[in-house]
Amino acid sequence: MSSNTPKQRSLLLISTLSVIVFVAIWETACRTGLVDPIFLPAPSEVLARAYTTLNNGTLIANVLASTRRVMIGFFMAVAVSIPLGLVLGTSRRACAIFDPLISLLRPLPSMSWIPLSLLWFGITETQKYSIVFMGTIAPALLYVIEATRNVDKVLILAARNMGASRIQVMREVILPASLAQIISGFKIILGLAWTCVISAELIAAKEGLGFMIMNGKEFFQTDTVVLGMVMISVTVLIIDVILRRIENKVLAWQR
Numbered sequence: 001m002s003s004n005t006p007k008q009r010s011l012l013l014i015s016t017l018s019v020i021v022f023v024a025i026w027e028t029a030c031r032t033g034l035v036d037p038i039f040l041p042a043p044s045e046v047l048a049r050a051y052t053t054l055n056n057g058t059l060i061a062n063v064l065a066s067t068r069r070v071m072i073g074f075f076m077a078v079a080v081s082i083p084l085g086l087v088l089g090t091s092r093r094a095c096a097i098f099d100p101l102i103s104l105l106r107p108l109p110s111m112s113w114i115p116l117s118l119l120w121f122g123i124t125e126t127q128k129y130s131i132v133f134m135g136t137i138a139p140a141l142l143y144v145i146e147a148t149r150n151v152d153k154v155l156i157l158a159a160r161n162m163g164a165s166r167i168q169v170m171r172e173v174i175l176p177a178s179l180a181q182i183i184s185g186f187k188i189i190l191g192l193a194w195t196c197v198i199s200a201e202l203i204a205a206k207e208g209l210g211f212m213i214m215n216g217k218e219f220f221q222t223d224t225v226v227l228g229m230v231m232i233s234v235t236v237l238i239i240d241v242i243l244r245r246i247e248n249k250v251l252a253w254q255r
Helices: 002-031 043-056 058-090 092-105 110-121 125-149 153-161 166-203 209-218 222-250
Strands: none
Touching: 002 043, 043 058, 043 222, 058 092, 058 125, 058 166, 058 209, 058 222, 092 125, 110 125, 110 166, 125 166, 153 166, 166 209, 166 222, 209 222
């Protein structure tokens, strides 16, 4: 572990320097007039906008609103896809019943659900949760089904030969064996959940990062637009770090 530390530090330094160089080139291009600020503001202007919105509280409020919507809608999809995916991955009959429905839902983009969700729920938080849920449930199910089918059949047969029931096999053998692949898939789905919520906020919202971006666009505040985009990336990175730590604890037994 200690032998890898200098190498990790070197890679971190290279990554940090690349970001600094990129920001410096961006700032220089804007300051020298190569890029019109109305199309792309300088990093210093974005930072100034961040300072202003931090002071008046709108930046934190928008970040928290979008994060709450993403996480609630995402965990709703997780809560449904794991048990249902385990059943569909182990039962051909159940898969035959649900497969046509999944095939119909999977190609639909999250934007296509916005008109119906507005009719069903209005401009409410429930409407935002539903957009994230409907935009992620089908791919989440497919990840769970695929992970379930990749479990070594020898483990399943061994458990059955020892007298385990169908539910015990799914809970004690299939779920633990497929958990690493399921979590990897869910991390990709989480990125999709952010796409869903931003789409919803761009059209019908009173707060959130999508609303912030659209509001900046309406008033020609490109620094606000870029700030909203940057905050999406930063928030996703922070959530990813948190989820990786949780994943390391949950899957510690595999190591």
